[in-house]
Amino acid sequence: QQARMVVDKAFKIAEVDKRIYGSFIEHLGRAVYGGIYEPSHPGADNLGFRNDVKDLVRQLNVPIIRYPGGNFVSGYNWEDGVGPVEQRSKRLDLAWRALEPNEVGTNEFMNWAKEVGSEVMMAVNLGTRGVDAARNLLEYCNHPEGSYWSDLRRSHGYEQPHKIKTWCLGNEMDGPWQIGQKTPVEYGRLAYETAKAMRLVDPDIELVSCGSSSTAMPTFPEWEAVTLDHTYDVADFVSLHQYYGNRDNDTANYLARSMDMEHFIRTVIATCDYIKAKKRSKKTMYLSFDEWNVWYHSNQADRKIEPWSVGPPQLEDVYNFEDALLVGSMLITLLRHADRVKMACMAQLVNVIAPIMTENGGRAWKQTIFYPYMHASIYGRGVSLQPVVESPVYDAQDYTDVPYLDSAVVYNEAEEELTIFAVNRHLEEALELKCDVRGFENYRVIEHIVLEHDNLKVANTANEEKVKPHSHGDAACENGYVNTRLSKASWNVIRLK
Numbered sequence: 001q002q003a004r005m006v007v008d009k010a011f012k013i014a015e016v017d018k019r020i021y022g023s024f025i026e027h028l029g030r031a032v033y034g035g036i037y038e039p040s041h042p043g044a045d046n047l048g049f050r051n052d053v054k055d056l057v058r059q060l061n062v063p064i065i066r067y068p069g070g071n072f073v074s075g076y077n078w079e080d081g082v083g084p085v086e087q088r089s090k091r092l093d094l095a096w097r098a099l100e101p102n103e104v105g106t107n108e109f110m111n112w113a114k115e116v117g118s119e120v121m122m123a124v125n126l127g128t129r130g131v132d133a134a135r136n137l138l139e140y141c142n143h144p145e146g147s148y149w150s151d152l153r154r155s156h157g158y159e160q161p162h163k164i165k166t167w168c169l170g171n172e173m174d175g176p177w178q179i180g181q182k183t184p185v186e187y188g189r190l191a192y193e194t195a196k197a198m199r200l201v202d203p204d205i206e207l208v209s210c211g212s213s214s215t216a217m218p219t220f221p222e223w224e225a226v227t228l229d230h231t232y233d234v235a236d237f238v239s240l241h242q243y244y245g246n247r248d249n250d251t252a253n254y255l256a257r258s259m260d261m262e263h264f265i266r267t268v269i270a271t272c273d274y275i276k277a278k279k280r281s282k283k284t285m286y287l288s289f290d291e292w293n294v295w296y297h298s299n300q301a302d303r304k305i306e307p308w309s310v311g312p313p314q315l316e317d318v319y320n321f322e323d324a325l326l327v328g329s330m331l332i333t334l335l336r337h338a339d340r341v342k343m344a345c346m347a348q349l350v351n352v353i354a355p356i357m358t359e360n361g362g363r364a365w366k367q368t369i370f371y372p373y374m375h376a377s378i379y380g381r382g383v384s385l386q387p388v389v390e391s392p393v394y395d396a397q398d399y400t401d402v403p404y405l406d407s408a409v410v411y412n413e414a415e416e417e418l419t420i421f422a423v424n425r426h427l428e429e430a431l432e433l434k435c436d437v438r439g440f441e442n443y444r445v446i447e448h449i450v451l452e453h454d455n456l457k458v459a460n461t462a463n464e465e466k467v468k469p470h471s472h473g474d475a476a477c478e479n480g481y482v483n484t485r486l487s488k489a490s491w492n493v494i495r496l497k
């Protein structure tokens with residue numbers, strides 16, 4: 001099989017907003033309790049947060065982390081999570097039917113996020129609560145001093161405001177599973193009024209209006225059209241959420257799922273632009289793909305979890321090699337839409353459908369999906385270029401004309417570095433790739449990272465990292481052309497300088 005590509009500086013999509021490499025920590029399962037926070041762990045810091053987990057998060061170079069949910073936020077009283085820890089109440093978390101001890105709340109999380117070098121994307125509860133709780137939380141977090149909520153924060157030991165810039169107006173409000181689900185009109189009105197009040201507290205914030213929970217929602221994309229009709233003027237982003245799984249064990253079809261993600265993004269852009277036209281607006285709505293990943297391995301196990309415990313092992317998907325390939329393609333899809341997708345969060349970060357896993361009291365380790373995420377986050381900064389691609393295609397169960405070669409290209413002007421991200425979706429054969437980079441004079445390949453394995457179902461464990469990248473890819477650049485053989489079923493990062 002052979003594929004060709006042309007890459008040129010002139011084919012600019014847009015500057016990549018680094019926030020597309022965001023992630024997510026929800027009060028869910030062992031993400032917080034037993035994940036980032038485990039005071040009894042030998043490697044915990046003086047506040048109870050695990051240093052080994054912090055190190056792994058830093059390796060991923062995560063620019064922004066969404067918090068505290070997710071479904072959790074729709075039943076959360078943020079006031080329960082601030083003030084002296086010994087006075088905080090335990091609450092029933094109805095979203096996940098667990099016990100929330102509130103040992104970690106807004107201030108502890110803000111501290112932790114700062115330590116790992118991330119901004120926070122804070123979500124407000126528009127399920128059981130509304131305008132009042134949202135404006136109070138914002139005042140608590142961002143107002144400098146001299147008002148009830150800002151002075152309360154200072155009395156809690158946080159003299160300086162947290163200055164949280166990005167706020168989500170609720171979570172998945174279209175979903176029947178959501179506490180306080182809304183119709184699109186109910187949500188649109190509530191989100192608009194909440195946004196209005198929040199902007200009066202702090203005009204510098206950015207707001208995310210809730211979009212559909214997946215392309216499979218019966219209300220998609222009418223939800224976007226109706227809600228944005230209300231929130232277009234006050235919101236900066238609309239959210240998208242999507243998870244995939246290989247439930248039928250049909251890998252060729254599974255690896256093509258990023259085409260659904262592509263269709264999702266295109267449809268949301270079209271809907272945003274329809275509302276823009278309808279409103280005669282000059283403003284462009286951006287997309288925040290603030291939940292995306294593979295999620296299906298743990299579905300059965302989750303049905304057996306006993307309710308009302310602290311930090312139960314929920315949503316603990318153990319990812320295999322093929323999952324890493326799809327994650328690679330999802331990252332590629334985000335990069336190819338760098339002009340409109342300005343934020344995205346791999347959901348989630350630790351233990352819960354996550355690239356990082358922990359043993360209680362033991363080790364922290366990397367899942368297979370850790371690697372494509374880390375590579376994109378590190379090398380995918382700069383300008384996203386539109387590669388012109390000619391690739392052989394295949395037909396799968398749900399998709400036709402699926403290109404074997406899935407690719408995105410980023411040019412980092414400051415570092416004078418060009419990076420080609422490529423997945424070979426072919427499960428049996430290598431793909432010969434010839435890439436025209438004549439516009440990049442005297443560039444040569446400095447590294448060709450490959451993630452490959454003969455067994456698509458192999459996974460990592462705390463004891464053994466069976467799936468990890470090597471740098472022995474054969475890409476070489478001669479006379480302005482990169483030639484390489486992309487191994488069957490592989491994730492590739494070809495770096496030129």
Ligand code: AHR
Nearest residue numbers: 026070071072171172347
């Ligand atoms: O990420 C897990 C859950 O998936 C989130 O709580 C929810 O928003 C989505 O349904």
